Amino acid sequence: QKEVEQNSGPLSVPEGAIASLNCTYSDRGSQSFFWYRQYSGKSPELIMFIYSNGDKEDGRFTAQLNKASQYVSLLIRDSQPSDSATYLCAVIPNDYKLSFGAGTTVTVRA
Amino acid sequence: DGGITQSPKYLFRKEGQNVTLSCEQNLNHDAMYWYRQDPGQGLRLIYYSQIVNDFQKGDIAEGYSVSREKKESFPLTVTSAQKNPTAFYLCASSNSGGNTLSYNEQFFGPGTRLTVL
Numbered sequence: 267q268k269e270v271e272q273n274s275g276p277l278s279v280p281e282g283a284i285a286s287l288n289c290t291y292s293d294r295g296s297q298s299f300f301w302y303r304q305y306s307g308k309s310p311e312l313i314m315f316i317y318s319n320g321d322k323e324d325g326r327f328t329a330q331l332n333k334a335s336q337y338v339s340l341l342i343r344d345s346q347p348s349d350s351a352t353y354l355c356a357v358i359p360n361d362y363k364l365s366f367g368a369g370t371t372v373t374v375r376a
Numbered sequence: 377d378g379g380i381t382q383s384p385k386y387l388f389r390k391e392g393q394n395v396t397l398s399c400e401q402n403l404n405h406d407a408m409y410w411y412r413q414d415p416g417q418g419l420r421l422i423y424y425s426q427i428v429n430d431f432q433k434g435d436i437a438e439g440y441s442v443s444r445e446k447k448e449s450f451p452l453t454v455t456s457a458q459k460n461p462t463a464f465y466l467c468a469s470s471n472s473g474g475n476t477l478s479y480n481e482q483f484f485g486p487g488t489r490l491t492v493l
Binding site for chain 1: 424485
């Protein structure tokens with residue numbers, strides 16, 4: 267079983283809609299969870315991190331963490347064409363080394 | 377401008393050849409990392425270094441070597457022992473190695489795309 271799993275997509279949403287991305291992880295002791303955005307051919311950039319159960323909001327982005335279900339999600343509200351990218355979920359399992367999922371590709375249709 | 381630079385942007389390697397990818401940062405970060413990304417896959421850790429003159433193997437270190445003689449620099453050599461080196465290589469740095477409860481954001485360089493001819 268992979269440490270971090272994501273649906274590869276592509277996820278296609280109309281402009282203005284909510285994009286919902288899901289991520290599950292295998293190590294129950296994981297403490298820290300991250301969402302990176304990666305445009306095609308570019309390097310990843312951190313957009314959200316979350317440590318505690320519940321929701322964390324930052325602008326149009328909301329991260330949701332449920333440690334009991336080993337599940338972390340990212341919601342993108344009012345999706346814009348500039349949100350079209352691959353979103354990588356990353357987890358710190360049992361040390362400080364990040365473990366990445368394969369990413370979900372999002373396409374926002376104008 | 378503070379940041380991480382990687383060179384070259386594109387690199388072509390012949391079979392049996394060693395090549396070295398450069399990574400330099402002026403963020404005064406202690407920790408540096410090398411990742412490999414294959415199409416449709418996430419990032420896999422090759423090597424990391426928490427302090428000068430010290431480094432550890434990541435998940436896929438075979439066929440690679442690194443050095444950390446200066447805080448600012450963490451070059452990666454792809455040796456001929458790496459049988460499938462074609463990939464996108466990303467270097468990152470952070471303030472410290474951190475731990476599970478005190479994560480310091482990793483900043484990524486622009487990447488080097490390596491192709492074997």
